[in-house]
Amino acid sequence: MKCVVLQASPRKGGNCEVLVNEITSAMENYDVVNYFLDDLNIEPCHACGGCGDGVDCVVDDDGSKILDDLLDADVVVFSSPIYYGQMTAQGKLITDRFYSVSRNPQKSFDGTKAVLVFTQGAPEGIYDQYIELTKTSPFEYCGMDVVDVLVAGGIQEPGSVKDIEEKMSKAKEIGSKL
Numbered sequence: 001m002k003c004v005v006l007q008a009s010p011r012k013g014g015n016c017e018v019l020v021n022e023i024t025s026a027m028e029n030y031d032v033v034n035y036f037l038d039d040l041n042i043e044p045c046h047a048c049g050g051c052g053d054g055v056d057c058v059v060d061d062d063g064s065k066i067l068d069d070l071l072d073a074d075v076v077v078f079s080s081p082i083y084y085g086q087m088t089a090q091g092k093l094i095t096d097r098f099y100s101v102s103r104n105p106q107k108s109f110d111g112t113k114a115v116l117v118f119t120q121g122a123p124e125g126i127y128d129q130y131i132e133l134t135k136t137s138p139f140e141y142c143g144m145d146v147v148d149v150l151v152a153g154g155i156q157e158p159g160s161v162k163d164i165e166e167k168m169s170k171a172k173e174i175g176s177k178l
Contacts, residue, residue: 008080008091026175037090051100079117124153
């Protein structure tokens, strides 16, 4: 089985990565493909409409490779800190590219399980509406089955989520259920 991890944090070793590593370490029998989106060349969707029936996204970049891997994945783990009320720009770039799959009746994310991980400096609850909207669109809108959402709020320092046993245990539990 295949798990594709989309790490939208520009910070390696940060709280998102800590939680994702806890999730994936508990996943048995999965090949894990890990993308640090900040390291890649991902163009935005250009709304050109070229991604119609039977046609791949016309943009030839790392985002196209990621989309191919996502189409072959059993599980997607998406993680992003919330900056100024939204996922990072890196996360938005790749999720906007899901459009090329949703427009193409020959491609589908149907049956792909998704886990969403968000970290934030603000206390938990502040961004619940945004997180629910993100769960619905783009993930569920494109056919993914969001099986869990993990939110760790009120944390600022890189890696400090390691000290929150409840969040670390929840991450491990999510991974072991997959």
